[in-house]
Every structure is written in structure tokens, then in C-alpha cells.
Amino acid sequence: MSEGAAVRAGVVLLAVLSAPHAMAESTEALFFDPMPVVLSVSRLPQPLPEVPGAATMIDRSFIEATGYRDLARVLRLVPGMMIGQERGHYQWVTYHGLGNDFPTEMQVMIDGRSVYSPSSFGGVDWYALPLAMDEIDRIEVVRGTNTNAYGANAFLGAINILTRHASELPERRVHVRMGGDGIRDLSASVSNAANGAAFRLSAVSRRDGGFEELEDNSQLDVLTLRGDVQIDTDNALVLRVGISSALRGEGYAASSLNNNGLRNSRSFADTLHLQWRRTTGADEEWMLNLYRNHERIRDRWAASTAAESPPLPYYDGVPLDRDRDSVRHGVELQRRQLLAPGIKAVWGLEWRRDEVDAPFLFSQGRPDHLDLQRLFANLEWRLREDLNLNAGVLHEKYQGEAAHFTPRAFLNWQATANDTLRAGYARAYKQLTLFEKYGDIRAVDPVSGDVLVRPYLPNPGLRQSRVDSVEVGYFGRLPQWRASLDVRVFNERIRDFILRVPQPDPFPAPVLSPVLGSARYENYGHAFDLRGLEYQLEAEPQVGSRFRLTHTLVDPRAGDPDVDRRVSPYAASMSWLQDWRGGWHSMVSMLRMGALAGGDGFVPRFRYSAEPYTSWDLNLWRTVRVRDTAVRYSLSAINVGARHQEIADRSMQFLNPGRPINPVSAMVWLGLALSF
Template sequence: MAAFPSHLLSPHLTIALLASVVIPASAAESPYFEELPLVLSATRLPQPRHEVPGAVTVIDRELIAATGYRDLARVLRLVAGMQVGQERGHAQWVTYHGLSSDYPTEMQVLVDGRSVINGSAFGGVDWTGLPLALDEVDRIEVVRGTNASSFGANAFLGVINIITRHSVEDPGLRVNLRAGDDRIRDATFTWSGGDSPLTLRATAATQRDDGFDGLHDTRRTDTFSLRGDLQIDAADALLVRLAGNTGERGNGYPNSVFDNNGTRQSWNRSHDFHLQWQHNESADDEWLVNYYRNHERVRDEWFASAPMFPAVPLDRNRENVRDSVGIQRRSAPTPDLQHVWGLEAQREDVDAPFLYFGGNPDVQYLYRGSGNVEWRARDDVTLNLGGAVEKYSGAKTHLSPRAFANWQVAPGHTLRAGYSRGLRQHNVFARYSDIRAIDPASGAVLVRPYLPNPDLKQTRVGASEIGYFGRFETWSTTLDVRVFEENIRNFVVRVPQPDPVPAPLLSPFLGSTRYENLDSAVRLRGIEYELSTRPRPGTELRVAHAIIDRDSSHPGIEDRSAPYSAVVSWIQDWGGGWKSMFSVLRMGPLAGGDGYVPRYRFVARPYTTSDANITYTTNIAGHTVQLGLTAQNIGPRHQEFADRSQQAASGSNDPVNEVCPTAYLSLSVALERGKRP
């Protein structure tokens, strides 16, 4: 790995390395060091955090509840290196280390181990349209770094694995209500019940709000899910999850050029079906067989208006169906060796006539084989080797390897180092998009903003990292440090093209573009750390901080990653049923995606914003009742993620889509004696 600038190495790495040597003498005797949560998402093997090959953030139910947040994507702001922004109230831009396009595709996003990335979101994730209620989530595991060896090409820079709660937990009925600014009106109803061997959990949730002040971004979303867990016998279990999401949203801007992004209402429907059979001969011997189906449909259509062409139909209507089946085998032949292998096949079909003028792209197929081995070479040294072999439609077979070593230099203190390589799956929209706005009266092509590029190469990354994970008896402190270098080749950018023949009538105003591979490497290197400490009973302080050095020869690429981000959180149990959480986020300058406007660059200014949540829990007539007050975006209004086309049309550097402060009240009732909300 290349040498790092001194301002990135100091002082944080120095502190981490010193911490691995300066250890309290009583550390080995403290029971604090005997309990480490198991992580599943790094290698598909259950591993304590000090043996995981890489940096992992775990966000549990307790922390999610402490935030008071309404949206899953906002929770991810607590993760070091994560760059999350809102273009409007219901539009979340979620990336690790930024860099992405308008629709981020650099991270694999999973629900219970199944990918929820699909073509209807242009290869990304529609966070508002996920058929998942926040109340369902048991924990979120975020692998910070390339993990293609375990979860394939979309795990280009990391993995977010959202794990839902088992239906046996918290039997009874729970009701959660919210109301507040911007006409926030939320309700969630969760029921869990049944007797062995079959238990069920049903969740129904609705969200309503009017979005940010001054923007056309209303949200009306309804979600329903049903999870069943059947314990067939001592060795076999069956999981079935059905989920659906329907929604209506306000999109667009009233003064976009020729109404190319005019105000309108859009509708979405998404349905998931997940069936999993689990067979365990023992705790270290497991078979998993999965089938997953996702069907998403979006209706987003409006009329553009240009001189002499008053009503030109435009749309982003699309439909996507994904089916996948997989088998996984995990075993531990010796006490010092465990391994896992898996096979997966996937079929994806996209229907979007306006986005693909020449006809929908062919059905896309994926075939993947993966494996990981963990070998405890010594009591204090663990080696991890893994790799995935993948074949996508229209692409060559490729290998994504990973090698890591973890050395526990003393009880509670681990150094790790490794290298991994990965590819980003072909984005169907980037390769085949062909959009043409046509005058319905004359049949003339007015604009052709996207041209296809079927020869687009897959983006590749090679990532090196060293890290430290430490646990200190003093104040029950944990510290996780990652120093990284990510070298990215064939990065995809949107560039202007000569006018096609015949040239569209309005090409002098709105030219053509297509996605192409950058001819030089993009390099990200830096340091990030997460610190959690409890200086006194009932008090927890959390810090997540990242510094990134960006290097690219292409104008504007560096702007797509913020050079720094930090979040500091204070969680307090005051006693008597009172709890609170206060967070401060600082985000560096960020351009976000690649919204195309020729010769126009815009970077959102750095900003600082705060969130606060306070709750009071009591018992009324045998039922647990919780009252809460949440405030978000405390402080001056700011811009997080700009629509650059609209920003350019405004003729000003003043933000066109500012985030506004919001406050709301919440009420949670567990309608069963002694159960927590």
C-alpha cells in the first residue's frame, strides 16, 4: 500500500497503535473481554468482532430506538465513512465514501442476507420504497470495505445487512404513533404470537408527511409484512417472509428547464417473498437453502413543455422482477478451522419502454460461487481467505479474492491487515439506456439525453487496509480504526457526446450524453474510526469520524466524496424511565451524484446539524407506555444533496433544496403486561 500523507496518519493511527501496546494489567481478568457479539456479514461465518477480517459496525435495536428516527437510511449516518444526504424529504442518497452517481450502486444492501438492489431503482436502492418497517429490524451490520468475496460484485465498497427480528420475540400487540411538523402522521402496528413449533409476526406501518418546506415532496407510504418461523424438528427450521410496500410521492421542481423534471406525483409498489430452510446438525454444521423474489413497479410520468412543443410526454415508468435461489453450507471440521461455501443463481427482468427506446434489455442472469475459510493458526492469530467466482450476462467470468490476518497482540486488542478485490456489477441502465423525448404531433425527436454504451466495462477495485480493534476496561471502551487505500479502475462517468444523426431538434439546448469508463484510476485513501465509551453508569458516548484523501484526474470526481465526516452522539439513561440521545453531524463539501449539466459544477457547502430524542417510559394498567419527543436538523437550514440540473437552472449558488428542521411526538404502547415498547 502506498505511503499515506502525514496528516492522515496522525494522530489517530498513532493512538491506535499505542493502544495495542499500552494495555491495563487487569484486562485479561475482566469479564468485559469475555463477551463479544457475533458478526455474520463479513464472511457468512459467525465471528466475534476481533476475528472479523475487516471493519464492521453493528447497530442494534436499542440504538435504533434511542435515535427516534423514522427512516432507516438516516440511522446509517451513525456509521464512520458513510455519506448520507437527502435531495428531498423522501429521497435518500446513501453511500460509503461517497463517489457514487445519482443512484448509488457501490454498496450491497441485504435484508436477511438477500439483495434488495434492483433495476427499478437504476441499479440502486429505493430506501423509501423498501417493503420493510423500522420496527422489524433487529440489527444492522455494516461491513466497511470491499466484500465481493462474500456477497458478489455489488459489495464493491461494502455491505449493509439488515437483519429482521425473529417472530418469537416480544409476543403481543405493540402500537407506535407519531405526529408533528410537516404534517407527520405515522402509525405502526406489530403483533407477534403463536406457539411452538410455529410463531408469527405481522407488521403494518403507514407514513405521511409533506416533506421539506418549499419543495414538492409529499410522502404517503404503506408497508405490510408477515414473518413465520416454523421449527420443524430439532435440526430443521423454516423461515417465510412476505412483505409489500405501496406509496405515492411528490417529485420534481416547478421551474425545471422545459419541465424536464416537472412537478408530479409518482406511485410505487414493491413486493418481497423470502423462503429459507435451515438445517443444523450442530451449532457448527449448517445448511441454508434460500429462494427470494422481488417485484417492483413504479409509475412516474408527466409532460414537458418547450417552445412550439407544449405537451411532450416524459416518464420514468419501470417494472422489475428478480428471482434468486441459493444454497450455503457451513461447517467446522476442527476446532481451529471453519469454512463456508455457497452457490447462487439470479434472474432479473426490467420493463421500462421510455428508458430503453430500442427495446427493453435482455433478461439478466447471474451465477455465483463463493467460499471463505477461517483458520486459527495460533491462539492469537486468525487467518481468513475467501473468494467469489461470478458470471453476469454480457460479462466475462471474474474472481474476487480476499486475504486477511488478525493478530490479537493482547487480550482485547487486535491488529488486522488484508487485501481484497472486487467488481461492480454491470448497471443495466448505464449500458442500455436510450431516452428520447418525442413530439406527439410531428413524431420528431426533440432531445436524446442518454445514449447506450453496451461495451461499458465493469468497474474494478483493489482495497488494502490495516486496522485495530481494542476493548478497554476503563469506561467499557471500544475503539475500531481502519486505514485504507481503495484503487478504482474503469470508473463510470457520464460524458457529453456528439449529436446523433439525425440530431434532435433541441440538441443545442439539451445535448446527448452516455456513460463511459474513466481512462485513469480513482484513488481513495484515508482513516476512519469508531469509538464507544461509557464513562459512568447510564452514559454512553459514541464517535464516528472519517478523513478521505481523493485523487482523480477527471474534473468533478473528487467533489463526489466529502473529504471528512464526523458524528458525535451522547446517549443517557437518566433513571426513572427517562432516556435521551443527542447527535451532532458534521459533513464536508459534497457534490453527490453526477447529475449532468455541461460545464457546470456545484458542491454543497459543509454543514453541521444536530438531532435529539428524549423518551419517558412508564407502566399504565400493566402495559408499558413510552412517550417521546424527537427533533431533527436542529440549527440553520442547509443543503445536503443538490439536484444539479435544477441548481444550474436557478442561475444562483443559493441552495434550491434546503433541509428544514422537524419535530414530532411519539407514543408507543405494548398491549401485553410487562412487555417493552
């Protein structure tokens, strides 16, 4: 049985086990907590007014209210996030833009385990994460530099996706979605608990046709298992296993020389994560994380000159591929303790190894494994009842790179019972991917052995980017409106930013250098600033009506318009959640994004910025009880409104300047969920 078939069998089995009984928890709970405790900013549990920096928490009820089918869409409702889709199954996810084609400026974790892929390009495969949406408890987003807590990938921020304890109800759940453009989704979960142990098995099968004007079909199957064991009053174990299998339509029918030709790619990912906690008091804990991530991608096609004039027969049939395999092993030990009255600390160490095998992408040979050693410490010191100091430091050493110390210091002043001011400074370095340093792609004529094109050249001397971030902020509660307001004013100075730069032809020059030149990753020669303001307002002005508004303004000052265009000057979202009584609810979200050029593009000299756009997402649902079963039926839609383009394939856009080459499509579906 194939990997995908095995996962699909798991989905069907769970659907049978779960079948007819009730739906998720009541949506009567608030979709935001005005004073939530977050874990991910300093690794210490802290209420929002006391955290060192700006943070957004999205809980399970809010995620359910959106009706979204994928995680990246939820993140569009976080201030500062700049996200676009190049096709239905590929989302470009950044905080404050800037990222290359596979952004790596934010650390992304599931239960504290990094999910960045070391596989060639780096970045996060948001579509095929081995994760079921229904098992998410909450998402914590650190909006700002957080390297001293989570290392170099937290260059501009961090996202920690926390899953639910296995014993949480409902014990069985089935969720079906069907709609236009071939949407056929089925998810199911089964959980059980007895004698201090609990498990939850979740499965997802997703199908759709993607954007209307593209060969963009996608099929995703996910199977996850979480087990929680309470060994005794102090010790607990968590085991999480996840696998995903995806088939995706890729490419364009008329790409130049078929450099991005039509094809189907396949990916398979699996993860194993074991966590041990020993908790002897509210502020006394040891935690050990052991994990292994594995990713395998098969993405092959052949060059063609059939559409060229005149055709180039020696280029026909040249094999092209982006096949890659990667493995990441990680070990992390963390200690949280109370040092003295009013002084809490967390410290720890981490070791990690990345291995990549991608012969076509590394023509000079498989790169050595990449090891990481990291020591971190964070301190919370209550200087006075109304004054809190957070300080942290990280020592980090990547193989082949100089060791770095990165500090962070924040002061939080609670001016009144409802108003807190904060100010702080942090430094961070960005991790280099193996592909950025050693990537070397060569298309070779299988008959003559001639190098025809060499679009990517290595740069072993590439330096890690550095950011120095200064911010002031405000967190306030507005009791008269049952509201909270979080404001961040920031200046992020970036040095040695990495971007792809066209290069002179290497010697000997590839045959097709005049058609497709070479480029490599280089450090931008000047420091530049990102200055701006962002805020998040959440309010319940009357019972049953809840609003959430986010707004970001950024002024990039790179001195180069091509770099500035990587940052949208503004982004905004507004969500209205309404309880209409009788079990009826609705949520409407407006998304607004300014002009944005996402990444470098395969040919970096082709420039393109997507125009500003406004889009609407809708979700209408009703929850009823049928005996012991909660039944929820819904109608959902995304990308409602004028068609727009978010991230363009620049090569194709250059060949078709008169029209958007890959505009997004509206998608509408019906849903039925049973929980019991």
C-alpha cells in the same frame, strides 16, 4: 380496493388488534455490545476482533434510542457513510461517496436477500423498502470491499438488515407519531407463537410534507409478515412477505422545459422470501434461500415551454415518463462446516435473474434478462491461539460479461487480551446496471415524430469497475472506560470507474441538442485512489452515560476535480445517550459532513457541491409501566440548527445560482408507543 388502500386497511386493523397495552423492551440494556458476534463479514459467525475487516453493528435498542423514522438516517451514524437528501423522501446513500445519482457501490440486504432494484437505474429505494423499522433486530455494516462474500454490488461494502424472530416479545405494539409539516405516522404489530411455530404481522403508515420549499409530500404504507417454524431439532423454516405502496411529490415548478416537472409518482413493491436451515451443530449448517422481488413505478408528466423565452410550441405536451417494472428471482445454497480443529469454512452458490420493462428508458427495445451465476467460499483458519487467517474467493459470471475471480485475505493478530491488529487485501468488481449499458431516452414529438432530445445514450461496451483494497486496522477494548475502539486505515484503488460524460450529438441530431445535449455512461480513463482513516469509539465512562463517536478522513486522488468532489474529505458523528433516572432518557446526535457533490445530475455539465454543514438530531423519551403495559412517550427532532443543502438538483441549481434550491428542513414530532 387499491394497493395503497389495502395496506392502509392492514394498518388500521392492526391498530385495533394491538390497542391499549405496553411498549417495547427496556432501554436499560446497553445500546452497544462491546464484543458482538457478527454474521455478515465472512458469512461465518465471528466476534468483532476476528472478522476480516472493519464492521459496525447497530442493534435494536440503539435504533429506538435515535427516534428516527427512516433507516437511511440511522446509517449516517456509521463511519465512512456519506449520505445526503435531495428531498424528504429521497436519500443518496453511499460509503465513501463516488456513487452516481442512484448509487450501487454497496450491497444492501434484508435477511441476506439483496434488495437492489434492477429497475432501470438500479440502486435502492430506501424510502419504500417493504420493511417496518420496529421489526429490525440489528444492522450489520461491512465497511470495505466484500465482493467474495456477497458479489459485485459489495464493491465498497455491504449492509445486512436482520429482522427479529417472529416469537420475540412484545406480542402487540402500537406506535403513533404526530408533528409539524404534516407528520402523521402509525405503526402496529401483532405476534403469536405456539407449538414450534410463530408469526408476526407488522404494518406502517407514514405521511409528511417533506422539505418546506418543495412540492415534497409523501405517503407510505407497508405491510409485512414473518413466520418461523421449527420443524424438528435440526430444521427450521422462515417465511417473510412484504409489500409497500408509496405516493411521492416530485419535481420543480420552474425546471427547464419542464424536464423535471411537478408531479406525483407512485410505486409498489412486493417481496417473497423463503429460507430453510438445517443445523446439526454449532459449526454445521445448510441454508437455502429462495426469493422474488417485484417493483412497479409510475412516474409520468409532460414537457412544457410555458416558462421559456421564446416558447417552443412544438415541445409542449410531449410525454415524458420514467415508468418501469422489474422482477428479480434468486436462489442461494450455502454450506457452513468445521473442516478440522481450528478450520471453519462456508461455501455456496447463487443463481439470479433480473428482468426490466421500461419502454421510455430503453427506446431501442426491452433489454434481455440479466442472469448471474456465483460460487463463493470463505475459510477461517486459527493458525495459533493469537493468530487467525481469513481467506475467501468468489467466481462470478454476469450475462454478457467476462467471468471474474475475486480474492480476499486477512490476518488478525490478538496482541493482548484486549488488542487486535488486522491487515488484509481484497479485490472486487462492480455490477453494471441494465440502464448504464442500454439506457436510451428519447423525447419524441407525437405530431411530427421528430426526436427532440436524447439525454441518455447506450454504451454496450461499458466495462465493470474494479477496486483493489488494502487496509490495516485495530480493534481494542478499553476496560477502564468500558469502551471499544475500531480503526481502519485504507487505500482503495479504483479502475474503470463509471460516470456520465457529455457526448457529441448523435446522427441525426435531436431538435433541441443546443438546449439539452446527450450523455452516456463511460469508464473513467485513469486509475485513482481513495486513501483515508476512519474510526469508531463507543464508551460508557459512567453508569447511565454512553457515547458513540465516528470520524472519517478521505483523500481522493482521481486527477480530476469533478471526480474528487464526489467524495467528502471528512464526515463525523457524535451521539450521547443519557439515562436520567425515573424512566427519562435522551439521545443527542451531531452530524458533520464536508463538501460533497452527489452523483452526476440530469445534465452532467452542470457542476455543484454542497457546502460543509453541521446538523443536530434530538430524542427525549420516558418509559413507564401501566399495569401490564409499557408506555413510552417521546419528543424528537432532526436537522436542528442552521439550514443547509445536502444534495442539489443540479439543473435547478444552475438556473438559481444565488441560493440553495432545496435546503433540508427541521422536523419535530411527538411519539407514543404501547407494548404488551
